[in-house]
Amino acid sequence: MPFARELQEATLLRRYKRFLADVRLADGHELTLHCPNTGSMLNCAEPGSRVWVDLHQRPGRKLPGTWELVETAPGELACVHSARANAVVAAGLEAGLITPLAGIQGVRREVTLAAGGSRFDFLLGEGEDSWVVEVKSVTLALGGGQGAFPDAVSLRGQKHLRELIGLAQSGQRSCLLFCVMHSGIRRVRPADEIDPVYGELLRQARAAGVLVLAWSVLPTPSGLQLAGELAVDCQP
Template structure:
């Protein structure tokens, strides 16, 4: 799965008003890029970090550039565009990369479900032998000493999603939480109890109730730096022990 080409390298000046980022391009010019991430982006906006932007020729867009990737540490890259994970997950499932979700004939996005009136990211159906799979996708970019943590801020919305998944599991359906690991330095995923202890407790409760916890890491760097390939390539463990 590829980002819009070609990517444009720059240096981050600052992110502000959540949706905006000032970036210096190689020719010394400064541009304002759209930041497609409403979260805290903890660890993903170091000063003067190398960043990569995609560009649009759509004259109706207010901002030409979109911030896609950031170098968080030497030889470590993260994808900060939170509009990408659902597509990454869907593409990986269709390509047979996610072993646990192979064999489904139909995949629908944003299907309404649940007592709390949610929309599931992906609903998989038409499997020869398995129940429908309700797949919630979460983006993981917070890396601390090679460990990936979710969430990077308190998330009442994420807690709601876990309750909905537990209800599906108890009803006999497959309920799946798929962590899309969009940071090349992450080797495992665990709940960020130090950030949102309530989410950590609920995640462990969900696993005990039958919710399947999966994590797949994206390949974000080519041999000479990011080349726009954000495909999921391998599973990494989800560790719940404190």
């Protein structure tokens, strides 16, 4: 999945107010850009980090571009644009590249299954053979190839897990897919030290029959490449 435009390298000065980031371009100019990430961005927003940004000014837009990538360690890149996770997963599902879910005809996005319930990212197929899929973007690298989710207490993530458990118990095929958008992560676990409730719910979900997958996406300044399945360790 190539980026629409060539990304520009810059230096991160600071990330603040959740959706704003100040960067310094190679020519010394400083800009305030959109930071498309609602999480804490733990280990991904250190001032002085090498970053890549999409500079694109269009009518009606207040900011001149978007922060896309960050180097979190030498040679290790993360995509901080969290909405990219759903886009690359959608492309992977439609191409049959996410093998445990391959061969299912029909991909619908942003589906609500019951009144008052959460909106899930994907519904694959129809009827009794359909799958509900919820995607979570993972960028928290802990070193040694280990990644974790979430990077802050996630009440929304907890709610999704409770509803996935209920769906699985009712007979609906359900999947939680960790989209790992960090080149240094080779396995994933729940971040019990950050959100122990989420970790316990994830273990309950797997026990209830929710399929828990992690898929690697390799970020580069040229684009994002779906790379393959990673191990998920749910042990506390």
